[in-house]
Amino acid sequence: MHLARFPRIFLAxxxxxxxxxERLSRELGGPDIWIKRDDCTGLSTGGNxxxxxxxxxxxxxxxxxxxxxxxxxxxxxxxxQTAAFAAxxxxxxxxxxxxxxxxxxxxxNSNGNVLLDHLHGATTEKRPGxxxxxxxxxxxxxxxxxxxxxxxxxxxxxxxPTGALGYANCAYELVGQANDRGLIIDHLxxxxxxxxxxxxxxxxxxxxxxxxxxxGMGVRAPKDKQEESVFNLAERTAEKLGCPGVVKRDxxxxxxxxxxxxxxxxxxxxxxxxxxxAKLEGILLDPVYSGKAAAGLIDYCRKGRFKAGEQVVxxxxxxxxxxxxxxxxxxxxxxxxxxx
Ligand SMILES: *Cc1c(COP(=O)(O)O)cnc(C)c1O
Numbered sequence: 001m002h003l004a005r006f007p008r009i010f011l012a013x014x015x016x017x018x019x020x021x022e023r024l025s026r027e028l029g030g031p032d033i034w035i036k037r038d039d040c041t042g043l044s045t046g047g048n049x050x051x052x053x054x055x056x057x058x059x060x061x062x063x064x065x066x067x068x069x070x071x072x073x074x075x076x077x078x079x080x081q082t083a084a085f086a087a088x089x090x091x092x093x094x095x096x097x098x099x100x101x102x103x104x105x106x107x108x109n110s111n112g113n114v115l116l117d118h119l120h121g122a123t124t125e126k127r128p129g130x131x132x133x134x135x136x137x138x139x140x141x142x143x144x145x146x147x148x149x150x151x152x153x154x155x156x157x158x159x160x161p162t163g164a165l166g167y168a169n170c171a172y173e174l175v176g177q178a179n180d181r182g183l184i185i186d187h188l189x190x191x192x193x194x195x196x197x198x199x200x201x202x203x204x205x206x207x208x209x210x211x212x213x214x215x216g217m218g219v220r221a222p223k224d225k226q227e228e229s230v231f232n233l234a235e236r237t238a239e240k241l242g243c244p245g246v247v248k249r250d251x252x253x254x255x256x257x258x259x260x261x262x263x264x265x266x267x268x269x270x271x272x273x274x275x276x277x278a279k280l281e282g283i284l285l286d287p288v289y290s291g292k293a294a295a296g297l298i299d300y301c302r303k304g305r306f307k308a309g310e311q312v313v314x315x316x317x318x319x320x321x322x323x324x325x326x327x328x329x330x331x332x333x334x335x336x337x338x339x340x
Contacts, residue, residue: 067150068082097125101263112322171210215254276298294314
């Protein structure tokens, strides 16, 4: 089915800009690096979840929902964008935050995205790391349904076939922008977590035969597991879009060697990437997703895996609000001059 036939609430600032990163390209001395600014989707400091929520929230409204439940890690960008979207629609928002890092830093636990969740009027509840968050959401939904609420549950990261439509759309948008300026994209790089971004992108790219290799930089799971979950979601997204089978297993490539110590824990290469983008390009990355993806991008350039003359697009998925939950580790890295 054509994308325009799916219910959608047009709220994101689209198209997001496609810009050249002149100083970063010169610094790395390899390919021409471009950035697709999905950090500029416009909703409460922006980010990739806004594109998914345009389709998910439309489905919620179509079902008459008056309450949204979703979940994420403590510094979840997804829950923050969901809270903002729900505020805009006048719908109640319940958020379950999983303590995946065990950090007791006060800023991690109440500043950054957590502050914004609350500012948008969402109700948050915490759950221990390793909880079955889907089951936890179902329990909260039962509790609220018993009081007469019409509840719509959005999975973590908004990653199901409905949410992934937002990134099939992003693939169309990016290819259109590239066509308009005669740009042949040799590689597309993005962070990959709950899989909806990469799955939607690869489905969109394959559906229009764009022939752009896509690399997902993992932030949590090992390679095999990450690729399986992206492929599984891409297959279901392709089915929903009416082009079943268009994505092959080999089209799904994840590199999970920049995860470092674990989800939500930025290592020296991530902190360096954040400082490099900030100092050379005035662009804010985040410590959980885009900083790790950028660390992978920088390493690929340094190692010659991306070569001079090639055109590489980095899809910036947002997340800068999380910087304010990680000020201690960032300040320390800057002070010890291990970065930039
Ligand atoms: C959620 C998120 C991602 C990962 O996207 P998925 O669709 O979950 O794979 C990447 N970057 C940022 C900033 C995010 O918030």
